[in-house]
Amino acid sequence: MSRSIGSKVQRSPGVWRLRVTAGYDPVTNKPIQKSMTFKGSERQAEKELQNFAANAPKGHSESVDAESTLAQVVDRWLDFAKARLGGKTFLSYESFMKRVKADLGHLPITAFEKRKGGQLLDKQYERWLAAGVPAATVKRTHEILRNCLRQAERWDLLDSVASDHATPPKHAKPPIRDVAPEEIVGVIEESRNRGRVAYLPAAITLNAVTGMRAGELCALTWPDFNPKTKVIRVDKAITQESNRQWMVGPTKTTQMRDISLEDDTVRLLLIWREERETACHTAGARLDPRGYIFGPDPTGSQFWKPQSFSQAVRRLGNVCCPQCRYAKKPDPNCSLCDGKRRISTFDVKQLEVRHFTATQLIASGLDVVTVAGVMGHHPTVTLSNYAAWQRKGGQKAAEVITDVVFGLRELIADSASDGQDQAAS
Numbered sequence: 001m002s003r004s005i006g007s008k009v010q011r012s013p014g015v016w017r018l019r020v021t022a023g024y025d026p027v028t029n030k031p032i033q034k035s036m037t038f039k040g041s042e043r044q045a046e047k048e049l050q051n052f053a054a055n056a057p058k059g060h061s062e063s064v065d066a067e068s069t070l071a072q073v074v075d076r077w078l079d080f081a082k083a084r085l086g087g088k089t090f091l092s093y094e095s096f097m098k099r100v101k102a103d104l105g106h107l108p109i110t111a112f113e114k115r116k117g118g119q120l121l122d123k124q125y126e127r128w129l130a131a132g133v134p135a136a137t138v139k140r141t142h143e144i145l146r147n148c149l150r151q152a153e154r155w156d157l158l159d160s161v162a163s164d165h166a167t168p169p170k171h172a173k174p175p176i177r178d179v180a181p182e183e184i185v186g187v188i189e190e191s192r193n194r195g196r197v198a199y200l201p202a203a204i205t206l207n208a209v210t211g212m213r214a215g216e217l218c219a220l221t222w223p224d225f226n227p228k229t230k231v232i233r234v235d236k237a238i239t240q241e242s243n244r245q246w247m248v249g250p251t252k253t254t255q256m257r258d259i260s261l262e263d264d265t266v267r268l269l270l271i272w273r274e275e276r277e278t279a280c281h282t283a284g285a286r287l288d289p290r291g292y293i294f295g296p297d298p299t300g301s302q303f304w305k306p307q308s309f310s311q312a313v314r315r316l317g318n319v320c321c322p323q324c325r326y327a328k329k330p331d332p333n334c335s336l337c338d339g340k341r342r343i344s345t346f347d348v349k350q351l352e353v354r355h356f357t358a359t360q361l362i363a364s365g366l367d368v369v370t371v372a373g374v375m376g377h378h379p380t381v382t383l384s385n386y387a388a389w390q391r392k393g394g395q396k397a398a399e400v401i402t403d404v405v406f407g408l409r410e411l412i413a414d415s416a417s418d419g420q421d422q423a424a425s
Contacts, residue, residue, distance in 0.1 A: 006053050008045050011037070011248040012221075013288060013301055016045040020053040037247045064157065070112065071105030073157065077148045088240050096141045097148070099128070109157050112149055117162020121145075125168060135171035142168035176385065179348060179356040184208050187348050190316045199294045199304070200312055202272045204353065210259045211357030211375050214306035214350050215239055219248055220293045222300065225269055230261045232269075234376065238303050246305055257376055269293070276300065310350040317347055362386050 006020035019035040038048045064076045074097050082090055103124060111117060121142070128138050146163035153161050188208075191200040207217055215237035224233045235256035239249045261269075272293070279298040280287045291300020294309075324330040354375075361371045362382075372382040 006049050008038075008049050010042075012292075012303070013290065014041070015039055015248065016042075016048075017247070018045065018049045018052050020049070035241070037241065037245050064109075064152075064155070068109050068157070069105060070107050070109055071101045073109050073152050074101055074105065074148055077151050080151065081147075091240065091244070093144050096137075096144050099133075099141060100145055103127075109152060112152075112162040113158060114160030114162060114165055118165030118167075121162055121166035125166070129169060135169040136173075139168040139171060142166065176355045176359065177352060178359060179352050181356075181360070183348055184353065184356055187313065187316055187353075194316065199272070200316075202268060203294045203304075203309065204313065205268060206265065207350070207353050208357060209261070209265050210234075211354050211361075212259075213237065213252060213354065213376070214309050216251060216376070218292070218294060218304040218306050218309060221290055222273070222288075222293060223290055225293065227266050227270060230263070230266050231258045232261055233258050238306055246303075248303065251376060253376055253378070255376065257373060259374060313348065313350045313353070358382070358386055 006018060008019075009017045011017050016038045017035060018038055021034075034052075036052060038045050040048070064073050068076075078090075078094060078097065081093065085093065104120075107120075111120060125138050125142070128141075129135065142163060146161065149158060149161045149163050152158050184204075188201055188204050191204055194200075203217060206212070207214075210232065212220075212234060216234050218238040219236045220232070220234075224235070226232070233256065234251065236248055237251045238246060241247055273287075276298050277287045283298060285299050287298070288300045292303045293300065295302050295304045321330070321334060324334055358371060358375050361374065362368070368379050368382050371377075371386075372379045375382065377385075
């Protein structure tokens, strides 16, 4: 295939990643890459690649200079960061920057120099807070805007960055809820009793044991699981592109990690594989040996969306109200459901299952580096997120060292007392 047309990479059976070059960046002189996800055969993917290359917008991206407005620089920076960020991260950045463009986008980029730009941003932060914007949102907007202005400084549009001299509002980070092991067991048992989603009990159990992110769990394939070495490899995740299409991409930290499994977990996955093979045999199909471990199709040819997994876990806690279940209209004065027709028996989210794994590992006395390796964190992230459980570990360490020190003091005192008795005799 010629380099001018583009390239195609098979992400999974029948799923292709198509990429073409659409011009060059006027600032960095690097090629601007356009990509898309396509489902079909290899021949269909080749034809779609040719159409994509022919219809992709050509030419240079919009240039920016010292006379540009902040809105123009933000748009240019978003285009620049699009190929360097994950799809969900880019969509989040784009959403936060809409408020910046609406309130500050008309100002020239030179207004965000060090001397006056810091006060300008502080006043805008105060206006956002007065309008009811949460402090956490304002601080996150400040962090994203700081990245944009620092890139503008690298492009020689600014001599200094105003966001480095602004003061975003402080906010208290909500503590992570301490989910008891009984709650996790209750969620797994409830998923077995419901039986509507066959793969949900095994998925929740594996999620609680390994602490994977939802996208990493949904991207697991059978080659990732090695029953002989009792290891499962996490090197990819289901994520969204900037056009909101689901695809198989790298993990959040773009790092690969191997998680060791116990015999019970290995046995669980082997039993689950046998159930999938039986379901495929009943349907007259065959299990894909390289297919996804969890998915809507027994053959494993399709992946499970992370949102579907999170919704399935959340819906387990909702049951029909026995008083309003068969009524045409729910009673707004119902003492059980308050007119909602559903009762929440427990409230455990998928992210809390992941938090449960981390908190239990830290509370058991494991060091932060080991826990961070299992969870796919950087150690500093583990420390900042689970500081409360680190304090519990510190209390345990204090008890241990106290026993050692005071036990040693008692031992010395006893020895001195014995010496005095011998001298007296």
